[in-house]
Amino acid sequence: MRVYEFIWYFFAYGILGWCVEVMYATVVQKTFVNRGFLNGPICPIYGVGVAVVLLFLEPLRTNLLLLYIVGTVLVTVIEGITGYVLDKLFHHKWWDYSNRPFNIGGYVCLLFSLIWGVALVAIVLLIHPVIQKGVQLIPTTVGLVLLVLLTGALLADLYVTVAGILKLNKKLEAMEKIAAELKVLSNKVGESLSENVLDTLEVQKEGKKRLEDVQAEGRKKLEEMQLEGRKKLEDAQAELRKRYQEMMDYRSKVGNRLLKAFPKMQSREHQSMLNELKEYARNRKWHR
Structure with a gap:
């Protein structure tokens, strides 16, 4: 041959x-x-x-x-x-x-x-x-010309596909990081609420008459600081959720096609994010 x-x-x-x-x-x-x-x-x-x-x-x-x-x-x-x-x-x-x-x-x-x-x-x-x-x-000359054209198209397709896969990998990695950051922020919000409860209980244990003025002023400042901190955490959470959703909504033609073409695809590094992306692609129409 x-x-x-x-x-x-x-x-x-x-x-x-x-x-x-x-x-x-x-x-x-x-x-x-x-x-x-x-x-x-x-x-x-x-x-x-x-x-x-x-x-x-x-x-x-x-x-x-x-x-x-x-x-x-x-x-x-x-x-x-x-x-x-x-x-x-x-x-x-x-x-x-x-x-x-x-x-x-x-x-x-x-x-x-x-x-x-x-x-x-x-x-x-x-x-x-x-x-x-x-x-x-097929005449040899015609065959050679066709093979050159087919090979050129194949190489171009290979380049586009590999670039799309690398983008998909970066997207999964970014989604993984955002999910981790959201978890950290959620823990901070929970810890803040716990501290608020504990601080209130601690204040209540103090002598009411001796610390009434200090208690009122301290509680006011404490609540202001906690509200401000909680607001910053919630704003950060909202921004991360927005970025996460934008990544889910963004349509990569190559990545979307590969998810459909290989429904049993497994990711060695970001399997949970890949599962979520495949589920999202199945249940909702992709849009730009």
């Missing part, structure tokens, strides 16, 4: 894989979802996976059992490595098989590996001959 053919197979099967993912998501979610890591109509993992597997499986096309076994092993390795690398690069687990039996780190599981094996046998025996014939019919 030449490099030229390999790249064509990458795009062909990447686009076919995207079509399969969209159809599957439509059946499950009853609506169109732009599946895949990138924004464009291509799933690179399918393109790379099938193109690489074809390098090893084409010589085995006459041995159905060996074709299935080798295909299953190869696709499992590719899916596992891809999931692990994406997780380490972006701190998100894009798909998660943790709730399925015989899984490895949630990146792969036995059931889907067996299904992919069947799919690869069908590709090698039925689909690839058609794809191969179609690639051969």
Whole structure:
């Protein structure tokens, strides 16, 4: 297999894989979802996976059992490595098989590996001959020009997607910090109220006649200071809640698409914030 053919197979099967993912998501979610890591109509993992597997499986096309076994092993390795690398690069687990039996780190599981094996046998025996014939019919010069254009679009899409993921990570981190600050301020308000009660009880224990004047003046100053402090804390809380809500409302096209495309996405560092963001995206229309 030449490099030229390999790249064509990458795009062909990447686009076919995207079509399969969209159809599957439509059946499950009853609506169109732009599946895949990138924004464009291509799933690179399918393109790379099938193109690489074809390098090893084409010589085995006459041995159905060996074709299935080798295909299953190869696709499992590719899916596992891809999931692990994406997780380490972006701190998100894009798909998660943790709730399925015989899984490895949630990146792969036995059931889907067996299904992919069947799919690869069908590709090698039925689909690839058609794809191969179609690639051969494209004039080499035209094919090279198309590949350059497709590669340029893919690289641009990759840049936009990675930038969007980094923005999503920063957003989750900022939301996490605001939530922590709100918790601290809430604790301070509670402590202030507790101190107010304790101070009042302490004053009441003092001799009423001897400290009536001092008590009245002291209580007045104490209440003024507590009201002022509480007002500042409540203003700070309100400002933080406003910033938090603005982050929830802000629509990032890439981030919003990824949340829909990968409903089982797991965040290694900000899972609680990611869950809240996914729930908010499901229950309310995103707006600018």
